[in-house]
Amino acid sequence: MILSILLMVLDHRFHQTETLRSTLTVLTYPIQFLAEVPSNMGRWITETLQSRTDLQKSNQQLLHENLKLRAELQQIAALQAENERLRDLLGSAYKIGNRVLVAELSAMDLDPFRQQVVINKGSRSGVFEGQAVLDAHAVMGQVTHVSPMTATVLLITDVEHALPVQVLRNGLRTIAVGSGRINRLELPYLPNNADIHNDDLLVTSGLGGKFPPGYPVARIVEVQRQPGKPFATVVAQPLAQLDRTREVLLVWEISVPPQFPEEDTPPTIAPTPQPMNNEAEAP
Template sequence: MAVLLSILVLSIDQYTDKLKSFRGYVSLLIVPLQYGVDLPISSVQNLSDFLLSYQSLHDKYTALQAEQANNQLKLLKFSALEQENIRLRTLFESSFKLGEQVLVAELVSVNLARYEHQVLVNKGERFGVHEKQPVLDALGVVGQVTNALPLTSEIILITDPNHAIPVQVNRNGLHTIALGSGQLNKLILPFLPNNADIVPGDLLITSGLGGVFPQGYPVAEVVSFTVQPDKPFAIIEAKPKAALNTSRELLIVWKNQSMIPLGSKSMTATDYAED
């Protein structure tokens, strides 16, 4: 009886998404447990932040201020470039996508299935998070939302063996797909020929194909390129840019679907929705 019920549930969940709301309700039961496990870990981190000496705080502060000034300078130039880009695109009569909105979510330190690279964050459907939203951190692409539960959501990392992300070489615009390897510091690019124009050190950015990830975010850096003379494709490995195992704050991204109408002069900068 229970076996039949399990098999029924298994097949329903495999082929449809009818059990999504059920999963949501059950997840409410286990959220306290997840936060309970996370609590000692996050409080140790908070404590170590609290115990930082004045000197190290001061050093950190000045370093961050310098970085902030630096970034501000780059942004100034960036907005000029953005305007120029829009003008040029208007000349080519192609449209331009608006910036994205982001929501800051914090990692809940629990481990999900052991053969998957998935993490849990503390923002869920209640904040409007939904499936297939891209997730970034300060350095690059982290992954995408696989399950949006009421209070939490599960995020699959780009290094999961079942994950693939369409990328582009920043230097020359070469398109390909990066697959997860199952190791946190490695992505594989299995679909490039032996004579592909790609060298170690090349930056891979999202290409925007596939419609999940917005275009132009850094994904990984190529670390090795091995030619296989007897096979059609080369072995290329890349290292993810995002700090997949250390960053606690992740950014969940909302894409802005509306295009800027051609010839329009008004342009809003990227909006940041604070949580």
């Protein structure tokens, strides 16, 4: 018991067992891969035996969704160009895009008190701790541990996760905290008079430097204002499909520092020459 406590303290405070943990993860990766073979084969057989009618229906649905997304992408491209022009006028840095990497879920954490998953990309693919993870709909969580071939992702609904967000309608900033339930986020720091209502969309604010700004997070589903209490009870439902998504996106934010024209650079002022004093100063 004393040895276990000592190892936990060394791991938590000084990170002395990080190398050992990464080595053990590499050694156990083949066992994990073999354990996933039956489920992967079952999924492959199901997809192979799928009827032609279902495939045609799915293909038609994907074509319609692709057409809608391409139409929305045209509007986003115009808005992004306008945003960059406005930022350039203000002399501030502007975002030119985000680099992403597609990964797949390889395991679920069996701890009932933690909500985290394991993905099949690690440090060999450039994944790093604190990296933002999304699915096709919204933010899922962030990377908390990285090994050479896998990484652990802490979901936004975990009780130890807090995410800076803002209300898209009015820009109100707050913190979304995990509740331990897969379909529930809490906003515990909003006063009773805060301008927030049901169906408001929450997006990442970009504060803290972990998540790029502007990505959807959740939608408000409950607002209770109780007299006599300083804060309202606000509940939001995550937009990401945390309990059924298999493919995720790892995001790198790319920014460019502001470029100022040469004429805006303040002129260099030459120092004023001081008269020579031939007399020695007293110590």
